[in-house]
Structures are given as structure tokens and as C-alpha cells.
Amino acid sequence: MKLSRLIKNLYQQVFIGIVVQHTSVQICIQMRKGKKVEKEISREFDISNARLNSAANEFIKDYMDESPFSYVAVLNDALNQGAIPTCSMHQAENFSDLGSCVTLCNEDKWMVYSEKTELNELQKRFLPSGLDFIFSPFFILSSFFADKLEGKTSLLVLIQDDYLSLSIFGEGELLFANHYTTKDAISDEMLSADLDESNTTSLSFDLEEEEDLSINLDDIDALDELDALDDLDNLQDLDDLDDLDDIEDFEESLNEAVEESEVALEEAKTKYDSKIDNFSDDYKRFQLIQAALQQFYSDDKYNNKFVEEVYIADACESGQDLTHFMEEELFVSVYKRSIDLHKEVVKMAVKEAKHEV
Amino acid sequence: MKYSFIKPRQKTLVSPEFKLLFFFFSITIGMLFASYSFLKVKTLMYEGNVEELTNKGETLKQSIVSMHEKIAFIKVEKRHAEGVYTENTVLKESIHNLFDLVPEKITLSQALLKEDELILYGVTPSKEVYEFLLQAPLRSIFHRSYTSYYAMPNGWYSFVSKNYLDREITAQ
Numbered sequence: 001m002k003l004s005r006l007i008k009n010l011y012q013q014v015f016i017g018i019v020v021q022h023t024s025v026q027i028c029i030q031m032r033k034g035k036k037v038e039k040e041i042s043r044e045f046d047i048s049n050a051r052l053n054s055a056a057n058e059f060i061k062d063y064m065d066e067s068p069f070s071y072v073a074v075l076n077d078a079l080n081q082g083a084i085p086t087c088s089m090h091q092a093e094n095f096s097d098l099g100s101c102v103t104l105c106n107e108d109k110w111m112v113y114s115e116k117t118e119l120n121e122l123q124k125r126f127l128p129s130g131l132d133f134i135f136s137p138f139f140i141l142s143s144f145f146a147d148k149l150e151g152k153t154s155l156l157v158l159i160q161d162d163y164l165s166l167s168i169f170g171e172g173e174l175l176f177a178n179h180y181t182t183k184d185a186i187s188d189e190m191l192s193a194d195l196d197e198s199n200t201t202s203l204s205f206d207l208e209e210e211e212d213l214s215i216n217l218d219d220i221d222a223l224d225e226l227d228a229l230d231d232l233d234n235l236q237d238l239d240d241l242d243d244l245d246d247i248e249d250f251e252e253s254l255n256e257a258v259e260e261s262e263v264a265l266e267e268a269k270t271k272y273d274s275k276i277d278n279f280s281d282d283y284k285r286f287q288l289i290q291a292a293l294q295q296f297y298s299d300d301k302y303n304n305k306f307v308e309e310v311y312i313a314d315a316c317e318s319g320q321d322l323t324h325f326m327e328e329e330l331f332v333s334v335y336k337r338s339i340d341l342h343k344e345v346v347k348m349a350v351k352e353a354k355h356e357v
Numbered sequence: 358m359k360y361s362f363i364k365p366r367q368k369t370l371v372s373p374e375f376k377l378l379f380f381f382f383s384i385t386i387g388m389l390f391a392s393y394s395f396l397k398v399k400t401l402m403y404e405g406n407v408e409e410l411t412n413k414g415e416t417l418k419q420s421i422v423s424m425h426e427k428i429a430f431i432k433v434e435k436r437h438a439e440g441v442y443t444e445n446t447v448l449k450e451s452i453h454n455l456f457d458l459v460p461e462k463i464t465l466s467q468a469l470l471k472e473d474e475l476i477l478y479g480v481t482p483s484k485e486v487y488e489f490l491l492q493a494p495l496r497s498i499f500h501r502s503y504t505s506y507y508a509m510p511n512g513w514y515s516f517v518s519k520n521y522l523d524r525e526i527t528a529q
Contacts, residue, residue, distance in 0.1 A: 069368050102362050132365035139360045352360050
């Protein structure tokens, strides 16, 4: 046994696994002495823009100070990442342009890649604590479903709050893999809803200095049933108004029309929210998976194997909708298993740290 | 197998602050040790010098003692030499006086001069000449004086005169 490994076993080792989403971060701290786990703590922090706040950084730093052998591992949240079924850079050109990517080969069969600039950006985000390991979600997925890789062609899906990683394995070989962000799709919808609200300033009538009444024409397009707005047709007579009384009358009628339009807008927003509910996160994920499978089936380079089973590693406690969607629409057997992603990151960090000794 | 896109940072048991502290402590301890060693070496050298000087002092003391002994011996020798010289001077004087005592008419053939004794052999024309001219002064010098005469064919006398000094009597 090497001296450094002996010293490491004498000291307490701290493994910190971090999984970052856009608005939250999950941290798992595992304190080990040799092979024995002495303490394990999990904590979730609310953050913004996938950047750790001071409380989260403080929490990590406190446990890092416990031992000189502390390792910080994070799950790669880069958008431009994936996995391809070859370790040959020459063959890899058929699947993706890896010119600006860092690649890692697994058992000389398949490799994961990630954009270099995004990895640098991730390291910059973790400057206060520093990073020791950045793991690909595809490694986590393949090790989590290690017993399902051999045999039938299976689709493995890792679901996070804001990301979705999927890979198709057949007889131990990776056939297809892709990584998506579900946050943009959802947030775009949310954002557009917010924008609708804020766009009310786009068409405003500054009748008086202190009043800022507005009508959003974009929203009006969506509100076909707004009868109240029919009154605004009378505005065409605006040019004919010459005296003050006519203007005051016009102002009153306009105010009434605006009030009525605001009420209509509220009703429309409520209706829109319910529409978003209908197109839930699960459906978005289903759409992404469906699109990925279509890509897999349509492209000749993937040998047109039929996916028979789907294994979902669920890290965000999603509902049963996704399972139902897939079973009904794709005619495949779906198995869902919950995954503590931050704990899996710690597990992989422990495994990786052993190799680094 | 490698799972991570980046390599882990180097883990060390000691922090950079501790390393800096350790470095300065090492320098301080090194300087203290160097000073201690320097002083120790100097002390040992000084002790060596002291021992050497002590031995040298002892040797000098011994040589002084031997020189004192030599000086004392030389003084004794000097005194002895002076005594010999004095005795010789006295003897010379005595011999000179003795020859002065002997008259022209008496011829000495042999004279034996001892510490307390003087024996003279010689020829005298007559006993009277001897008695008057030589015997009388000898008697005044020596305590006892005995003379024997032997007649010679030519009528002269050869004589043997034994004269003694009595030391004890002189001392008394």
C-alpha cells in the first residue's frame, strides 16, 4: 500500500456532491474514514441563475475545512454535452463536432464529451470552493442502470428538474445519447406569459401624468371572446372630436374600455395558466424523448434497432404522466426508479478518488 | 477508468499558511542550531587551548623547579669552587711562605704537604743551622714538630721533619 493511501485512510475524507439546477442546488456531504461512512448530510438551497449563493458556498466551505482530503464533485450541467458510441475521434466526426470539446472514453467502447468553454464557465461558478471532479450525467446514468445495459435495447433516461439526459444501450454498447434542457422550454413559456404581462406597456395611453393605463394588443389577439373590446371600434371617430367635452367623453369611454380590457386580460391569464398545466413538464419531457427516438429510428447510422424497454432515473419526483405517455404512445415497457443524484455524484467521486491515489 | 472531465486538485496535509510558518520556524531553528554549534565548537576549541596552556604551565613549573635545583647545585658548586680556590690560594701562600721559611743554607729534596701535616726532606750543613733557621719558624706554625737527622759522608745531615697541626686543640 502506498504511503499516500495509508495517510488518506488515517485521515477523514470529505466528499461533496453537488447537483445544480437553475433555481436550486442539491448538496450531499459524505464524511468517510477508510471505507467507513461516518456521516452523510444532504441539503438543498434556493439559488438563481444556477449560481451558488453565499449560504451554499458557506455550507460547502465549512465541510471542506473539516479535512485536507476534501473533494468537490459536480454534475455537469453544460448544454452542449453528450455521448457517442465510439472512442475513435475520426469516427466521432460522424456524430458530433468535438473540436472544442473535452472527451472521456469509457472502456474503449463509447465516450462522453462536453464543451470546453462551458466546463470553464462551470469551474468559474465554483471558484469560492473550487472543483475536483465534473461528472457527465451519462456516466451516472450508465452506472445507475449498470445491470440493464446488457441484453435488450433499452432507453435510459435521467430526469432532473431542468435537464433530461437519455441514452440507448443495446447488448452493452451505447447506440445513441442526447442531453436536453427542459428549463428553456418551460421558462420560455413562462417568460412569454410574463412578457405578455409586461408588454402591457407596449401600447399605452398617457392620458394623465400619474396614470399609466395600458392595453396589450398581442394579448387581445388571444382574447377572441372579449366583447368589451368591441367598444374600442368607436375610437375610429377620434379624429372627429374637436371640443373639450367630446374629449372628456372620449376619456371616460376609454377608461371604461381599459378597465374592461384589464378584467379580460386577467381571465385570459388564468386560462393560459391552466393551459400550461395541461402541457405539463412531463409532456415536455415526453416530447423530447419522442423526438429523440424519432431521430434514433430515422438515422441509418444507429442501425434501426427497436427500443423495447425504457428505464427512467427520476431525480425530481415527477408524476406518473410521463410513464403513461410513453406506454400509450411508444408501446414500450417503462420502469421508473428514483435516484438521489447528489448521492450518486458522491459515489462516483469516491470511486474516482480511489483511482487518483 | 476516469469519469471526471477535470483532474482533482493536489491534496496536501498542510495548508500554504502552515508551510510558510513551518519554513520560517525551520529557518529560526536552523539559525539557533547553527549558533549553538558555532558556540559549542568555539567552547571546545577554547577548552582545548586551556588544557594545552595548563599543560604548558605545568611543564614550565617543572622546568622552573629543575632550574631552581640546577641553580642551587651551581651555587653549591660555586661555593665549593670558591672554597677550592681559597684553599688553593692558601696552599699557594703556604707553600710560598714555606719556601720563604727555608734558608739558603738548607736544601729541601722533598716536601709533603697535607692538610694538617707537613713533611720535609732535605740536607742541612749542621743540626744547629736547621734548628735555628728552620725548626724555630716551623714550631711557631705547627703544634708538634719532630725532626730526625741522618749523617751524610760529607759531614752534612739529611733530615726528615714531620710537623702536625692539632685541629681539635685549635678548635677548642
